[in-house]
Every structure is written in structure tokens, then in C-alpha cells.
Amino acid sequence: MEEFRVKFDFDHCFSVDRVGRSGCLAVLWKNFIQCQISRYSHHHIDVIFSENNNVSWHLSCYYGHPERTKRRESWHLIRNLANISPLPWCIWGDFNDMMHASEKKGKHSHPQSLLDGFHNVIEECSLSELNLSGGKFTWEKSRGSSNWVREKLDRGYATMSWCNKFLMYNLKILHASVSDHEPIMLELCKPDISLKVFRLCFEKIWLKEPKFVKDISTIWNTIPVSHLLPKLIEVSSFMARWRKVFLS
Template identity: 55%
Template sequence: MLRNLAHGVNIPWCICGDFNDMLYTSDKAGTHPHPQNLLDGFRSAIEDCGLDELELTGGEFTWEKSKGTSNWVRERLDRVFANNLWWRKFPLCNLAVKHTTKSDHDPIILDTVCAGFSRKNFRFCFENTWLNEPDFKKEVADFWSAIPAIHVLPKLLSVASFMAKWGRNFFHKFRDKIKKQKEVLDTLKDISDDIGIQQYFVEKNKLEELLLHEEIY
């Protein structure tokens, strides 16, 4: 359904609510880990739709059951995703979870223009490894150019927020790249012909380059 909705979308698009699924193993605490194929499927659908997730503040999970027992389970089922056009309109947005005693789901609140940034609660760290990605400079430059220079500080905050979100998305994809490259290398480790050995060293160099970037990070 998400892929059908995303097809041909050329407007700012934000979707939120209870997706009843998770993106990462860290989205669940408790018994029985979430099946990896479901994690991969949901993450693939979100990437295919060109969506990025809004970072959640105020807590890690949005749903729980059996609190205080050995079967206590907590999960992050409620999320917000948006495309690049939406990010450009609301670069200073904030998503927070609030605790409630009336439901097993905690409400999430989206503030599209959060004015609460301060030196204390907005910490931005630039990662040198981003510069190794060919699209990074262009995407940041395009984002900067699209924001009116009415006030410099909000513009700087907007670009810093954009780079921080870009970096989180990059980290997850980068981690997947390393995993896939290791799998490629494993398929070649027992091949003994000249072409296979040559290919092994080519793929080994790719993995070493990725690991170097990871060390820089």
C-alpha cells in the first residue's frame, strides 16, 4: 500500500501512526525477537518510498504489555516518516512520545515548527566520513540554497538538522553495506581458480575501504 501511495508523489508527504511493525531489532525489548524478514521487509518498503524517519524524543518505545512481569514487552510501533519535500518545509520539526496510563500505546506528538532548540538540547556533530559519500555535498548545497536567507541562525539550524537526519539514514545504510560486502566475501573465500582469487581480492579491498570509513566514523 505504501509503495502504491508513493508512486508518482511530487508533494510534501508525511505519514504517521501505528504501523504495527518495526525497523530494527533495537525497536523491541522483551521476549521473542521480531523476525528478521519482517524487519527487512518494512525497511525496504520505507526506502523504496523515499521516506526518512523522524527521530523520536522522550523515550524509545511507544507500546507495551505485561509490565512488571517476566513477559514484559516494549516495542516501537508508532512512527512518523516524511519525504524530502516535506523535510524542506519543516526542517525544525520535533517528534515526542508522551506517557499515558489509559492505553497500551503512548501518544506521539509532532510539532512541525519546534522553537525549542538551544545549545543544551540541540547537539550537532559533523562526521568526516560523510565527505566520502559522492552525493552528500550536493544534497546539502541544494538544501541550503532552497532556504530563504531571512535569518541566518534558523537557516544554519535547518541545515544542521538536515545533515543530522542525513547522517542517521546514512549510518543504517552504511551498516547494511558492510554486512552485504562480508557476505559477498564469504561466497568467494573457498574458490581456488585464478579468476575467483582475483575477484576475492577485489571484494576484499572494497570491504577494507568500508571498514576504514567505519573507523573514521
């Protein structure tokens, strides 16, 4: 990790060694970031961020037990992390858990008891799932064979206070050719958002286009209802693109 830190020009690095075949955890940051490592284990690293020397929010970098027999230990850890402080909180990483049966594609369905158990923990901790763009699945094995399996294991959740603090977050899937996991990246501000995006242009004639209505509905329904501003931004961005195509 030290070689990685130097290669990518980070000033600081904190890592937790892996156990057996499970992955290690690491957090890297630069000098202009005000943060401190508060707690850690082989399955999480807790970071407290400050703004203008005042404690601001709490991040948990998380790795769930890959073994199904140890899922309850992972859920217990999430509950403990949720009770650490009243700060706006975000937890993200490789959960090795799924919320819905549709988040897996393969021969064998995910056990309903595990789906229910994970879903209950997320509800107990009053967490909202962060909208993930760029794909549906983040892990796969046996690609191209009859045993091909795809699952959504990497994801993020946050409290309402965190979502209100970072209204224009962007969590998206990147792509890697050397891993069975797709990396995910969380941006706290969308760099491509400009004031022009907020100029909502709408033509009534567009409603006669079935594809327009279908695409708008898809965008609106895929972003959690608690994130009103991101919904409006995505819809207005789509309408701006549609207008260019319509006028061309």
C-alpha cells in the first residue's frame, strides 16, 4: 500500500492487512483533507471528516464477511457503526449482501433469509441506499459459461442527514479488467453540473413520444424519493439532451 500511495501521489495511508483470502482495507488521503481514523477492524475503517476544524461527518469503509455463516457478525457490525455518533453517516464498500432477489442473476437464487436479514438491518439503522449508476451488477464469476453468476455486492448507504448534506453526490460503477469486482466511485459533487442544467425546458409535444415518457419514468423511479434534488437534476439533464435531439 505504501508503494501505491507514492505512485498515486497521496500524502497519507492507513491500511488493515487481509486475513486469509479476504481482501485488505485501506484509506488514502491528501494533506488538504481534514480527517482522522477513529476505529478499525478487519472488516471496516471508520473515518471522521472535519470542515474548518469542526467535526462534520462520518464515513465507514466496509467489507462484509464473504462466508454466509458469518453474515450475522457483519450485520451486528453495521448496527454498532450506526450507533457510534449522531454525525451524518455514510457506509459503503463490498457488503457481500443483497437487498432483493433481482440483484442476482444466475442459476441459484440468493437465500430469502439472507435477503430479509440484511434488509432488516438497513431499516433498523434508518439508512437510505445511494443510487448507483453505470450498471446493475458489481461482481461476477464464470463469465461466458453456463455457470455465469452476477451480483450487486458493492454499494453505499447513508443517513438522511448525510444525504441532505451532499445533495449532489454521484455513486457510479467503473470498470476493471483484472478483478471479479467492478470498482465503485463516490463523488460528493458532480463535476459536470452547471447552472444551465437547472433551466428546465419542456415541450408538450414530447409527451406524444412513447420513448420520452418511458425514459423519464425510468429516471424518476430509479432515484430514491428522499433525494428530490438529484431527481430533478437528472430529469432536467435528460430533457436538455432530448431537446437537442428533437431539434436536430
